[in-house]
Amino acid sequence: MSPAELQSKTAHPVLAIENLVTEIRSVRGLIRPVDGVSMSFPAGKIVGVVGESGSGKSMTAFSIMQLFPTSAARVAGGRVLLGETDLIGRSPEQMRAIRGSRIGMIFQDPTSFLNPVLTIGRQIEQQLEAHRWTGGPPAGDRGQSYANRVSELLTSVGLPRDVSTRYPHQLSGGQCQRVGIASALACDPDLIIADEPTTALDVTIQAQILRLMMRLQRERAVALMLITHDLGVVAEVCDYVYVMYAGRIVEEGDVRSLFAAPQHPYTRALMSGVLSLTGTGNIGFAVPGSVPDLAAPPSGCRFHPRCPHAMPRCSQEAPPLFDRPSGRSACWLHDEATP
Amino acid sequence: MSGTYETKHAETGSAPTPLIEVTGLHKQFASGGRFRRSRRSVHAVDDLAIRIHAGETFALVGESGCGKSTTARLMLSLQQPTSGDIRYKGTPLSMMSEAERRDYRRRVQVVFQDSNSSLNPRKRLGTILTTALTVSGAVADARRAVARAHELMEDVGLSPSASFFDRYPHELSGGQRQRVGIARALAPEPELIIADEPVSALDISVRAQILQLLQRIQRERSVAYLFISHDLSVVRWVAHRVGVMYLGRLVETGPVESVFTRPVHPYTEVLINATPVADPERAQLRHVHVVSGDVPSTTERPSGCPFHPRCPLAVETCRSEVPELLPVGEAHAAACLRATERVEGLRLP
Ligand SMILES: Nc1ncnc2c1ncn2[C@@H]1O[C@H](COP(=O)(O)OP(=O)(O)OP(=O)(O)O)[C@@H](O)[C@H]1O
Ligand SMILES: Nc1ncnc2c1ncn2[C@@H]1O[C@H](COP(=O)(O)OP(=O)(O)O)[C@@H](O)[C@H]1O
Ligand code: SF4
Numbered sequence: 001m002s003p004a005e006l007q008s009k010t011a012h013p014v015l016a017i018e019n020l021v022t023e024i025r026s027v028r029g030l031i032r033p034v035d036g037v038s039m040s041f042p043a044g045k046i047v048g049v050v051g052e053s054g055s056g057k058s059m060t061a062f063s064i065m066q067l068f069p070t071s072a073a074r075v076a077g078g079r080v081l082l083g084e085t086d087l088i089g090r091s092p093e094q095m096r097a098i099r100g101s102r103i104g105m106i107f108q109d110p111t112s113f114l115n116p117v118l119t120i121g122r123q124i125e126q127q128l129e130a131h132r133w134t135g136g137p138p139a140g141d142r143g144q145s146y147a148n149r150v151s152e153l154l155t156s157v158g159l160p161r162d163v164s165t166r167y168p169h170q171l172s173g174g175q176c177q178r179v180g181i182a183s184a185l186a187c188d189p190d191l192i193i194a195d196e197p198t199t200a201l202d203v204t205i206q207a208q209i210l211r212l213m214m215r216l217q218r219e220r221a222v223a224l225m226l227i228t229h230d231l232g233v234v235a236e237v238c239d240y241v242y243v244m245y246a247g248r249i250v251e252e253g254d255v256r257s258l259f260a261a262p263q264h265p266y267t268r269a270l271m272s273g274v275l276s277l278t279g280t281g282n283i284g285f286a287v288p289g290s291v292p293d294l295a296a297p298p299s300g301c302r303f304h305p306r307c308p309h310a311m312p313r314c315s316q317e318a319p320p321l322f323d324r325p326s327g328r329s330a331c332w333l334h335d336e337a338t339p
Numbered sequence: 340m341s342g343t344y345e346t347k348h349a350e351t352g353s354a355p356t357p358l359i360e361v362t363g364l365h366k367q368f369a370s371g372g373r374f375r376r377s378r379r380s381v382h383a384v385d386d387l388a389i390r391i392h393a394g395e396t397f398a399l400v401g402e403s404g405c406g407k408s409t410t411a412r413l414m415l416s417l418q419q420p421t422s423g424d425i426r427y428k429g430t431p432l433s434m435m436s437e438a439e440r441r442d443y444r445r446r447v448q449v450v451f452q453d454s455n456s457s458l459n460p461r462k463r464l465g466t467i468l469t470t471a472l473t474v475s476g477a478v479a480d481a482r483r484a485v486a487r488a489h490e491l492m493e494d495v496g497l498s499p500s501a502s503f504f505d506r507y508p509h510e511l512s513g514g515q516r517q518r519v520g521i522a523r524a525l526a527p528e529p530e531l532i533i534a535d536e537p538v539s540a541l542d543i544s545v546r547a548q549i550l551q552l553l554q555r556i557q558r559e560r561s562v563a564y565l566f567i568s569h570d571l572s573v574v575r576w577v578a579h580r581v582g583v584m585y586l587g588r589l590v591e592t593g594p595v596e597s598v599f600t601r602p603v604h605p606y607t608e609v610l611i612n613a614t615p616v617a618d619p620e621r622a623q624l625r626h627v628h629v630v631s632g633d634v635p636s637t638t639e640r641p642s643g644c645p646f647h648p649r650c651p652l653a654v655e656t657c658r659s660e661v662p663e664l665l666p667v668g669e670a671h672a673a674a675c676l677r678a679t680e681r682v683e684g685l686r687l688p
């Protein structure tokens with residue numbers, strides 16, 4: 001990609017979500033795993049979404065793609081803007097075309113989306129066919145150009161070309177995840193959503209995969225949404241980060257400033273629970289309790305039952321995101337009007 | 340876990356008989372495919388030696404399949420070693436009377452990664468704990484067991500115990516279930532708790548709570564831990580000494596401080612480099628040497644140094660010569676043919 005092209009690609013967010021609300025009908029009532037979430041994904045940047053399990057990270061990703069693990073879930077409000085167009089309300093066919101061509105996906109368990117009875121090469125080719133990929137040489141034999149594209153993709157993720165003739169069970173976990181990345185890149189998407197892409201991998205393989213993703217993002221100026229529960233991974237690879245708690249964003253900011261001066265009590269608690277490689281001795285403050293049940297979320301600020309700074313106001317009103325020097329943080333402590 | 344152990348030994352200054360001493364431990368599985376041709380032997384644990392003192396935390400780290408859990412099962416007598424020796428306070432397991440064995444099984448307890456699958460889903464917490472107390476012989480009568488179960492619950496933070504006593508495991512969060520697992524391990528009054536990835540399945544905030552609990556238990560009861568983990572940052576915080584395993588072998592061992600700040604074995608350094616650091620100012624993944632190649636399989640063990648196909652420092656002799664675990668510093672040993680050069684400052688490329 002030429003410097004000029006790179007420049008133009010990095011100008012606006014590739015995708016932005018505004019006030020997104022997602023609901024799931026469940027036996028325990030209506031739950032809102034995503035409750036008024038806004039995020040922005042600029043080209044050429046790695047944006048981290050971090051939070052403990054059940055905080056709504058995956059549901060946010062599913063909502064962007066409108067592809068839910070359960071038919072009981074639906075987007076109930078807000079917008080998902082891909083460039084100028086709102087994806088909410090698109091037909092399933094339109095969404096199918098967008099997924100895989102403009103938005104690539106990488107999952108935690110790479111084997112779950114690979115077809116066990118097809119070779120790796122055939123699976124990537126099918127994807128190129130389905131999206132009528134035309135990035136190759138315009139004339140000539142389509143089949144041939146697809147095959148070339150497959151080799152090119154496998155090479156770019158550090159796999160030998162002959163992997164295209166192999167079946168998923170003949171690959172290791174790390175190799176499967178590389179295939180997952182190759183397949184997410186197949187149609188040159190603008191945004192890649194990676195949901196815990198290295199959580200199931202050993203640490204040396206995780207390092208290889210993270211390095212690969214950093215390289216590809218740099219070379220292709222693609223926007224990358226990296227969902228993880230690991231603050232170490234965020235600090236190592238992300239440019240910007242959203243911290244989620246119980247379906248809402250509690251803090252966001254540029255990675256360096258956010259780690260240097262976390263604003264929200266929950267972010268601070270998370271960081272004190274992080275055990276760094278240089279630390280030793282006693283574990284710092286551990287926030288009591290655990291992530292709340294979304295069927296009966298706490299009133300007001302959802303962190304208030306666990307927060308060491310909670311005030312009467314915190315259980316009555318949900319705090320908005322206040323501007324901070326490092327980004328934004330949803331806590332009443334930042335409000336001038338708080339007594 | 341910090342505190343008690345070091346200070347105690349600094350005072351006495353002598354090396355007491357270890358609580359547990361493992362020497363020359365081997366475990367081979369006849370495994371592989373269903374067809375004879377592909378059937379190979381898996382050398383899951385290969386000539387392992389570990390010593391754990393009372394009140395100490397010894398951590399075993401390494402990538403998946405390197406033999407950590409197999410080591411745990413051998414020490415718990417859940418599996419029999421192919422060869423080798425496990426001594427408890429100086430007495431080899433193989434020489435123990437039936438009564439001594441029973442006592443050993445009582446004094447060595449286990450906490451698993453996922454207490455959910457190790458807790459009987461049809462039993463209430465109270466029953467789980469009173470059973471553990473009476474079966475092990477830790478308490479004599481049922482009334483005493485109920486009182487003791489309540490104490491244990493309070494001890495591990497399941498408080499007030501009355502509100503937990505009649506619950507079933509599925510009525511608990513992951514962190515609470517892990518507390519039950521710990522309470523059950525504590526019931527027989529163990530001297531060693533083998534904790535196999537005890538916090539790996541937990542969220543960050545809950546993980547910190549459980550690690551704090553384990554540290555407090557050690558302070559109060561001076562129980563020893565064999566702490567198994569693939570996460571070096573957790574190990575750094577909780578362990579006194581650490582052993583790094585690769586393909587069934589111990590490749591480096593020593594005090595946590597010296598192994599983590601002055602790793603001698605290239606694999607140890609590779610593991611440290613690959614571990615994400617939660618500080619963007621010190622982010623390292625972009626710069627450090629990242630090892631190539633996959634986590635190896637025990638069925639295809641390389642000749643010579645088992646790490647040579649991935650080792651950035653490998654030389655010709657590494658293909659043929661098997662390095663032995665040799666001293667490289669104060670209580671610090673490594674199994675690398677280039678250990679001397681490393682100690683003198685040879686860096687990874
Ligand atoms: N019963 C068995 N039969 C055959 N092979 C086995 C058996 N148990 C373990 N192995 C093999 O022994 C090796 C070590 O396994 P082990 O479970 O000890 O690894 P581990 O270090 O605990 O890994 P993880 O981090 O994934 O838990 C592996 O190659 C495994 O496949
Ligand atoms: N398949 C499902 N059916 C019903 N509820 C679900 C389903 N998947 C997720 N949820 C709910 O959505 C919430 C957020 O889940 P998720 O987005 O998967 O969290 P995260 O990815 O942050 O761990 C969870 O608390 C859960 O209650
Ligand atoms: S709003 Fe109140 S309860 Fe919520 S984080 Fe801030 S101080 Fe704590």
Ligand code: SF4
Binds near residue numbers: 657
């Ligand atoms: S013996 Fe050779 S291959 Fe093995 S770790 Fe040392 S330098 Fe590397």
Ligand SMILES: [Mg+2]
Binds near residue numbers: 057058059195
């Ligand atoms: Mg998820």
Ligand SMILES: [Mg+2]
Binds near residue numbers: 407408409535
């Ligand atoms: Mg294991």
